Amino acid sequence: MDIYDEIFKMCSEHGITFYSTLPCSHNLKFIQKLEELDGEILENADKALIHIPLVREESGVSLSAGAYLGGRKTAMVIQNQGLGNMITQLLSLNSHLNGSYRIPNLLIISHRGLENEKINAQKPVGSKSKEILDLVGFKHCSVKYISDLKKFQELLGEYDKGQNVALLVEPDHSKPLYRIENEKNIIRNFKGNTIPMNKVQANMTRHKAISEIINQIENEFVVSNLGHPSRELHRLKDRERNFYLTSCLGHSYTLALGLALSTEDINQKIICFEGDGGLLMNAGSLSILAHKKPKNLIVILLDNGVWGSTGNTETYALNEVNLSGVAQA
Ligand SMILES: Cc1ncc(C[n+]2csc(CCOP(=O)(O)OP(=O)(O)O)c2C)c(N)n1
Ligand SMILES: [Mg+2]
Structure with missing residues (x-):
């Protein structure tokens, strides 16, 4: 079982029905699954699932805020490279700072640029991701394996109380990367x-x-x-x-x-x-x-x-x- 299957299950149990996503090579299966389920009413849900493939991450923050106003619980599935681009919207729409709209949101972030990262260019944002989340007032935790997800359960409890939360998912390099065939014209x-x-x-x-x-x-x-x-x-x-x-x-x-x-x-x-x-x-x-x-x-x-x-x-x-x-x- 993929860690993201379990994350999705936990999000569904918490009533999240609105997802916006932008791919990282590590969260692809999750995004594909959301696309397959787009428009379906899942067990115990009162609304159909909505999946929005984003063109830029920051649009996901305002889309999610709008969806919250429309009665949805929301999650964004992104790579941490996009996190930096979202700072203004996270501060203005989600954070608990004076002047912010304080709208709750959940970020599920593929955390690239850690020590064993092969792509050096991932490292500047990788090394600052937790600080960015602290800056915008998101509670966060890091996980790598399914067995770590107890921490996510606690985080979801915080989310239920109106807190903004982020789950940092560290890549498991022992698993081969999944890719979609792209041979069609x-x-x-x-x-x-x-x-x-x-x-x-x-x-x-x-x-x-x-x-x-x-x-x-x-x-x-x-x-x-x-x-x-x-x-x-x-x-x-x-x-x-x-x-x-x-x-x-x-x-x-x-x-x-x-x-x-x-x-x-x-x-x-x-x-x-x-x-x-x-x-x-x-x-x-x-x-x-x-x-x-x-x-x-x-x-x-x-x-x-x-x-x-x-x-x-x-x-x-x-x-x-x-x-x-x-x-x-
Ligand atoms: C802000 C940001 N979001 C996501 C990523 C992850 N990412 C790296 S390359 C890439 C795909 C680029 O697609 P495209 O520009 O069409 O080029 P292609 O690889 O198809 O030639 C993505 C999503 C990133 N590097 N930066
Ligand atoms: Mg392309």
């Missing part, structure tokens, strides 16, 4: 027919796309999205002029924009590999691109329709949002 649906590139059938992998492009590159600077895109680029063609993002999801293209606007040689081209998940997470800043229109920047969207690096759960780019339409607009 992606069909882009776009209603309206006014935007070209609709109904494009994709049959190129991200790796192949990076490989084709990098082989045509000469002295361009290349900025790449964290996770597998950066790893693939490094493996395909490591070069002085590559900048590999290893965190800050959604900010490859803004970093590339800053670079493009700042190069002394205006003919120096910058190529940026951004992901569909990343772009959706930070879509608002596309307006800066539209405003600045830097001639020396090319943003290449590696739109595989999934949060690929964390195990291939769908993004809204798969079937709902046509990002070529967004780019056109």
Whole structure:
């Protein structure tokens, strides 16, 4: 049994019916299960379960607060990388500080960046996660194995009294990572027919796309999205002029924009590999691109329709949002 199966059982017993999630490679099964149960009324529940796949973690805080106002108990399932981005909303909507709305919330956080973490870029946020939770006034406890979950039961008791609580789930590296197969072709649906590139059938992998492009590159600077895109680029063609993002999801293209606007040689081209998940997470800043229109920047969207690096759960780019339409607009 997966620790998250037990966590879900305990949340259900406490009447939590509203979940918002953003994947980490360690909480994928939980997210998949919530997606399967979306809309179902579970045993002993008076309301149907609602699962909202998020595009950015901070939206989950306000969604949860709204759901609480609508009579729901809420939980967010996220990675600690997203925790930092949520601070203002946690302070204003959830905390018990003067001026806050003091709305109770439960965070179930995949705690990355601990001592045995292989990805160094996880470590800054990893080492500060508990301090962030203290800062925003969330009671928290850490668990790794099912046998540790007694602590969560106590925490849920605090939650019942109106306290904000967070469960930090440490990865069990002895277990292999679960991934969803992602071999299917992606069909882009776009209603309206006014935007070209609709109904494009994709049959190129991200790796192949990076490989084709990098082989045509000469002295361009290349900025790449964290996770597998950066790893693939490094493996395909490591070069002085590559900048590999290893965190800050959604900010490859803004970093590339800053670079493009700042190069002394205006003919120096910058190529940026951004992901569909990343772009959706930070879509608002596309307006800066539209405003600045830097001639020396090319943003290449590696739109595989999934949060690929964390195990291939769908993004809204798969079937709902046509990002070529967004780019056109
Ligand atoms: C703020 C934040 N939330 C979650 C994560 C975990 N995470 C790392 S890579 C990734 C998937 C990125 O998907 P996409 O941008 O589409 O690129 P792909 O891996 O599909 O090429 C996620 C969710 C993170 N690093 N930062
Ligand atoms: Mg993707």
